[in-house]
Amino acid sequence: MTFNKRSLITLAVLAILVTAAYYFLIRRGITYIWHWEKVPEMLFYIGSKSADDPVVRLRMGVLMMGFVLTLKISVLATFFGIIIGTVVGIARLSKEPVTRGLSLAYVELIRNTPLLVQIFMIYFFVGSILRLSAFVAGTAGLSIFAGAYVGEIVRSGIQSIHKGQMEAARSLGMSYAQAMRYVILPQAFKRIIPPLAGQFISLIKDSSLVSVIALADLTFQGQQAVARSYYTFEIWFTVAFLYLIMTFSLSMATQFVERRLSISD
Amino acid sequence: MIKVKNAFKTFRTHDRREVKALVDFSVHIKKGEVVVFIGPSGSGKSTFLRCLNRLEEIDSGQIFINDVDIYGKKVNINKVREEIGMVFQLFNLFPHKTVMENVILAQQIVRKRRRSEAIEIAKDLLHKVNILEKESNYPSQLSGGQQQRVAIARALAMHPKIMMFDEATSALDPEMIGEVLDVMKKLAKEGMTMVVVTHEMGFAREVSDRVVFMDSGQIIEEGTAEHFFTNPIHDRTKLFLSQIL
Numbered sequence: 001m002t003f004n005k006r007s008l009i010t011l012a013v014l015a016i017l018v019t020a021a022y023y024f025l026i027r028r029g030i031t032y033i034w035h036w037e038k039v040p041e042m043l044f045y046i047g048s049k050s051a052d053d054p055v056v057r058l059r060m061g062v063l064m065m066g067f068v069l070t071l072k073i074s075v076l077a078t079f080f081g082i083i084i085g086t087v088v089g090i091a092r093l094s095k096e097p098v099t100r101g102l103s104l105a106y107v108e109l110i111r112n113t114p115l116l117v118q119i120f121m122i123y124f125f126v127g128s129i130l131r132l133s134a135f136v137a138g139t140a141g142l143s144i145f146a147g148a149y150v151g152e153i154v155r156s157g158i159q160s161i162h163k164g165q166m167e168a169a170r171s172l173g174m175s176y177a178q179a180m181r182y183v184i185l186p187q188a189f190k191r192i193i194p195p196l197a198g199q200f201i202s203l204i205k206d207s208s209l210v211s212v213i214a215l216a217d218l219t220f221q222g223q224q225a226v227a228r229s230y231y232t233f234e235i236w237f238t239v240a241f242l243y244l245i246m247t248f249s250l251s252m253a254t255q256f257v258e259r260r261l262s263i264s265d
Numbered sequence: 266m267i268k269v270k271n272a273f274k275t276f277r278t279h280d281r282r283e284v285k286a287l288v289d290f291s292v293h294i295k296k297g298e299v300v301v302f303i304g305p306s307g308s309g310k311s312t313f314l315r316c317l318n319r320l321e322e323i324d325s326g327q328i329f330i331n332d333v334d335i336y337g338k339k340v341n342i343n344k345v346r347e348e349i350g351m352v353f354q355l356f357n358l359f360p361h362k363t364v365m366e367n368v369i370l371a372q373q374i375v376r377k378r379r380r381s382e383a384i385e386i387a388k389d390l391l392h393k394v395n396i397l398e399k400e401s402n403y404p405s406q407l408s409g410g411q412q413q414r415v416a417i418a419r420a421l422a423m424h425p426k427i428m429m430f431d432e433a434t435s436a437l438d439p440e441m442i443g444e445v446l447d448v449m450k451k452l453a454k455e456g457m458t459m460v461v462v463t464h465e466m467g468f469a470r471e472v473s474d475r476v477v478f479m480d481s482g483q484i485i486e487e488g489t490a491e492h493f494f495t496n497p498i499h500d501r502t503k504l505f506l507s508q509i510l
């Protein structure tokens with residue numbers, strides 16, 4: 001099944017859940033007073049930052065600020081995840097036993113410990129030594145996490161390319177690095193777009209874990225907003241919807257790229 | 266131009282068996298010579314070619330290309346490979362690149378030619394192998410024979426001094442073998458130094474200076490193509506020829 005279909009189904013399920021929430025609350029005689037009208041201002045509002053700030057203009061509400069931060073972290077972690085993953089994927093196939101061993105150790109370490117623990121360790125241990133902000137620590141944690149998974153995907157992608165490709169490139173006088181860059185990796189990446197997209201969709205969702213180090217991402221802002229206002233259902237549904245916008249857009253973009261690249265098939 | 270002295274190559278298979286692919290192998294190929302290597306499957310023909318540009322490494326012995334010991338310590342193997350074109354049984358075109366891009370890629374990044382210059386050279390060669398009209402097609406849109414001709418153009422674009430062909434027509438449908446052999450014959454007649462693994466004895470008879478019969482990693486018999494047609498000496502040679510002719 002394609003990501004698009006999946007996202008549409010998720011959207012439908014979300015709608016059904018909202019409807020069901022209404023229905024069951026009414027059935028059980030719980031008078032939950034819905035305040036959907038409070039949601040828009042958590043996204044955007046016109047006003048000043050504080051009482052003594054005279055500038056009145058369109059501003060981002062808390063949820064939108066969280067959305068932007070989550071987006072920022074996800075984009076950065078995806079970017080660094082691809083870089084780390086490419087290096088690790090190549091290292092995993094190196095002739096050098098030390099390079100191979102180190103990259104394998106990294107992959108195994110990251111894949112076999114919880115992301116939450118990794119984020120804590122980077123923030124409280126590495127972060128306090130290097131004086132990293134929560135933003136840097138959170139982004140680094142997610143990048144390192146994604147890098148391990150991307151590394152395995154890249155490795156499998158490289159291995160799936162017929163070895164005649166490397167031989168043809170090398171026989172033309174290309175160095176190993178040139179052959180990788182111009183011949184092997186472009187083909188490998190084309191092949192691994194679907195698993196990579198899956199990985200980065202997971203990454204967007206996993207990014208919610210950075211809220212534990214008080215990084216004001218979408219999940220964190222949602223929690224805070226709920227604690228302040230008690231519009232529990234409205235806020236969490238909105239938060240879920242905002243995550244869905246990000247994952248849905250990513251899967252759309254992926255399909256577009258995949259179609260573009262399929263011309264040489 | 267090519268001097269192989271006492272080369273040995275042994276492979277270790279997954280189950281740790283030893284396979285002797287080249288055994289005390291020596292051969293001498295002069296500039297402009299066209300030498301055809303024949304022999305049963307597994308006799309070490311591909312291994313020999315692949316050791317000439319170090320896609321495989323010999324265990325011992327020496328190989329000189331233009332008097333350069335290509336296994337020497339200071340040798341830049343990429344420089345050696347620029348001078349030796351290789352054509353594979355399965356073409357190995359780059360599937361994500363068009364015909365034109367296939368032919369100009371190495372020219373640009375290895376020979377450091379300007380794009381316009383590389384394209385000009387590519388057009389000449391694609392014309393020569395008679396496939397210029399497909400320059401903007403992808404390999405998947407070409408027949409086997411067409412792909413192989415592009416692969417030959419790609420190798421020639423580096424302006425190599427030597428061309429190696431490893432069963433270049435074995436994977437082709439019979440009706441396409443001719444078009445590839447024609448290109449190879451044209452090259453041979455232009456004086457290219459060629460090392461050709463093939464079972465096309467017609468090709469051998471028409472353009473080769475010498476035919477070498479290999480078995481079990483060794484040279485069993487060599488001579489002109491005519492010699493192999495008329496009076497092969499060794500039983501193994503006779504048996505092999507009876508199978509392919």
Ligand SMILES: Nc1ncnc2c1ncn2[C@@H]1O[C@H](COP(=O)(O)OP(=O)(O)O)[C@@H](O)[C@H]1O
Pocket residue numbers: 276277278284285286304305306307308309310311312313
């Ligand atoms: N990479 C390899 N690993 C193990 N054995 C190999 C490898 N390459 C070739 N061989 C073995 O070496 C021998 C010679 O192979 P090859 O040179 O490909 O023969 P030919 O091209 O004449 O058919 C064969 O027995 C083959 O199985």
Ligand SMILES: [Mg+2]
Pocket residue numbers: 310311312431432
């Ligand atoms: Mg072979």
